[in-house]
Amino acid sequence: MGNQQSIARFWGVPLFWLFCLVIATFSFPYFEELFRQVAPNQRQVIYTRDSFFALLLNHLSLVGIAAIISILLGVSSAIFVTRSYGKDFLPLVSQIASMGQTFPPIAVLALSVPLLGFGALPTILALSLYGLLPIVRNTLAGIQGVDSAVIESARGMGMSSFQVLRQVELPLASTVILSGIRTSVTINIATAAIGSTIGASTLGDPVISGLVNGNTAYVIQGAILIGLLALSTDSLLDRLQNRLSTRR
Amino acid sequence: MTNNTMIELQQVSKLYEQTAAVDAIDLTINKGEFCVLVGTSGCGKSTTLRMINRLIPHSAGKILIEDQEINSFNEQTLRRRIGYAIQNTGLFPHWSVERNIGTVPRLLKWPEKRIQERVVELLELLNLPYSDFAHKYPSELSGGQAQRVGVARALAGDPDILLMDEPFGALDPITRESLQNELLRIQQQIHKTIVFVTHDMDEALKLANHIVVMDQGKIIQQASPYELLLNPATAFVSQLLGGEDRGLKQAGLMKVGEHMFAAKSSNINNMVFNSLGFDISATEQLASVKTHDSLRFALSVMLWHQCDMLKVEEEQQLVGYISLQQIMQARPHG
Ligand SMILES: Nc1ncnc2c1ncn2[C@@H]1O[C@H](COP(=O)(O)OP(=O)(O)O)[C@@H](O)[C@H]1O
Ligand SMILES: [Mg+2]
Numbered sequence: 001m002g003n004q005q006s007i008a009r010f011w012g013v014p015l016f017w018l019f020c021l022v023i024a025t026f027s028f029p030y031f032e033e034l035f036r037q038v039a040p041n042q043r044q045v046i047y048t049r050d051s052f053f054a055l056l057l058n059h060l061s062l063v064g065i066a067a068i069i070s071i072l073l074g075v076s077s078a079i080f081v082t083r084s085y086g087k088d089f090l091p092l093v094s095q096i097a098s099m100g101q102t103f104p105p106i107a108v109l110a111l112s113v114p115l116l117g118f119g120a121l122p123t124i125l126a127l128s129l130y131g132l133l134p135i136v137r138n139t140l141a142g143i144q145g146v147d148s149a150v151i152e153s154a155r156g157m158g159m160s161s162f163q164v165l166r167q168v169e170l171p172l173a174s175t176v177i178l179s180g181i182r183t184s185v186t187i188n189i190a191t192a193a194i195g196s197t198i199g200a201s202t203l204g205d206p207v208i209s210g211l212v213n214g215n216t217a218y219v220i221q222g223a224i225l226i227g228l229l230a231l232s233t234d235s236l237l238d239r240l241q242n243r244l245s246t247r248r
Numbered sequence: 249m250t251n252n253t254m255i256e257l258q259q260v261s262k263l264y265e266q267t268a269a270v271d272a273i274d275l276t277i278n279k280g281e282f283c284v285l286v287g288t289s290g291c292g293k294s295t296t297l298r299m300i301n302r303l304i305p306h307s308a309g310k311i312l313i314e315d316q317e318i319n320s321f322n323e324q325t326l327r328r329r330i331g332y333a334i335q336n337t338g339l340f341p342h343w344s345v346e347r348n349i350g351t352v353p354r355l356l357k358w359p360e361k362r363i364q365e366r367v368v369e370l371l372e373l374l375n376l377p378y379s380d381f382a383h384k385y386p387s388e389l390s391g392g393q394a395q396r397v398g399v400a401r402a403l404a405g406d407p408d409i410l411l412m413d414e415p416f417g418a419l420d421p422i423t424r425e426s427l428q429n430e431l432l433r434i435q436q437q438i439h440k441t442i443v444f445v446t447h448d449m450d451e452a453l454k455l456a457n458h459i460v461v462m463d464q465g466k467i468i469q470q471a472s473p474y475e476l477l478l479n480p481a482t483a484f485v486s487q488l489l490g491g492e493d494r495g496l497k498q499a500g501l502m503k504v505g506e507h508m509f510a511a512k513s514s515n516i517n518n519m520v521f522n523s524l525g526f527d528i529s530a531t532e533q534l535a536s537v538k539t540h541d542s543l544r545f546a547l548s549v550m551l552w553h554q555c556d557m558l559k560v561e562e563e564q565q566l567v568g569y570i571s572l573q574q575i576m577q578a579r580p581h582g
Pocket of ligand 1: 289
């Protein structure tokens with residue numbers, strides 16, 4: 001009983017944002033009058049080209065697929081360059097990881113169109129590349145931050161390199177890695193919206209369409225959903241990270 | 249090489265670039281021996297130690313364990329047979345004390361039940377009550393407790409050899425001393441072959457039965473603690489031994505029990521006392537020491553009480569006397 005209460009308190013914030021997100025996704029039509037105040041000159045004030053739920057799912061799958069790709073690629077490349085056989089590449093990879101952060105996402109998006117054309121694919125490519133950087137950076141920091149005495153005793157007791165990685169380095173780096181994943185995913189939820197400009201179907205659709213047609217109501221609807229989605233995901237990952245660091 | 253030899257280093261070197269961190273050393277360590285490598289920082293002690301469990305590959309020479317070249321073993325198999333404890337403990341911060349201690353047994357794939365029994369046994373050996381400590385995490389331990397766990401973990405796989413690199417170096421003097429005493433007590437029970445690294449000559453004299461003095465990658469002298477004190481081979485060794493403090497250090501190695509005269513019938517006592525010019529009626533008020541105290545300690549008690557004679561007692565029973573003269577004349581039995 002007490003346990004259930006504390007679980008509810010622990011997950012309270014993400015649950016609240018998730019609840020708001022679900023409500024917002026389905027309830028915009030009921031607030032038609034309100035949105036008409038914002039865009040009085042428009043014939044239509046509720047975005048209907050696609051259902052918000054479909055846009056939300058599509059947005060989430062783009063971000064999700066991109067996140068899986070960048071986690072796999074990012075974590076494994078950071079692991080590779082911290083092994084003895086890959087350490088020659090460490091300066092290169094850590095340089096790219098810190099430089100890439102200064103690159104604007106819209107530029108990555110624009111650059112991937114010539115490669116993959118319009119649609120979901122170039123968006124996924126851009127998101128995975130952009131999301132790669134915080135993950136690589138944090139995985140590197142996490143692994144390099146493990147006390148060298150701990151590694152030395154792990155090896156000294158007869159763990160194989162893989163056992164040291166799996167049982168010592170990764171668990172000890174996990175909070176830092178997860179915080180990188182959190183940054184990456186949260187940024188990409190916002191960035192994915194820009195995918196609408198190159199033909200992916202995302203929560204950015206109403207925003208772009210609103211901007212093009214001067215329909216502020218559309219812009220607001222898209223922005224609210226993107227904002228709530230980012231808040232839900234970020235707080236959910238924050239709780240997960242907290243879980244991991246206190247469980248030890 | 250006899251079959252009493254546990255570890256043998258033959259002309260072993262370690263080169264970094266062109267400089268030798270360890271320079272062609274020969275060292276034989278017998279089974280059950282407590283061998284201490286001592287020397288100033290950077291002289292190659294840790295390098296020597298880590299070459300034994302192959303954390304550092306040696307550049308030249310041969311290292312044998314029970315007659316077998318260490319390179320003939322699988323690296324992990326070798327290390328699981330050798331306990332390893334270091335200064336900063338290297339405990340796994342994300343694992344409980346119990347899990348930390350069980351590391352090597354788990355690598356050796358012991359059944360869970362046997363691992364748990366072993367953990368219980370080791371915590372008991374190191375005076376850490378199971379119920380208080382097994383489920384703690386390293387961050388919840390004091391420095392001394394963490395180091396005890398480190399030693400327990402090194403012993404867990406029941407290795408024949410224990411390598412220890414300045415394990416007590418980061419502890420305060422009182423905790424260090426009590427851990428040294430416990431290590432000696434434990435060694436009396438388990439008779440491992442211990443190779444212990446320290447820069448502290450007092451620690452070496454106290455723990456070792458085989459001291460190896462190193463300087464700039466070379467072995468300068470190896471001897472028993474007594475021999476080292478009596479005959480330091482070079483000025484460097486006597487400087488390490490503390491110069492004029494040597495007398496006190498030597499007194500620190502000898503036990504009161506070995507140099508006192510035992511209390512016999514009071515007649516004989518009378519005779520002895522008279523010959524020493526000592527007033528027998530004063531014996532009641534004498535300060536007392538124990539047989540296991542060192543002569544150094546007895547001397548300090550004499551200085552403190554401004555007297556030249558002490559009672560020796562065990563469990564409140566008079567067992568003998570020790571005089572200043574006996575301390576002055578005491579020579580180690582070797
Ligand atoms: N990885 C390394 N590369 C180059 N030199 C090293 C390395 N490790 C140790 N040394 C050198 O080897 C010498 C011996 O080091 P070490 O065995 O750690 O000394 P000690 O444990 O006696 O203080 C030192 O002079 C040290 O600078
Ligand atoms: Mg050292």
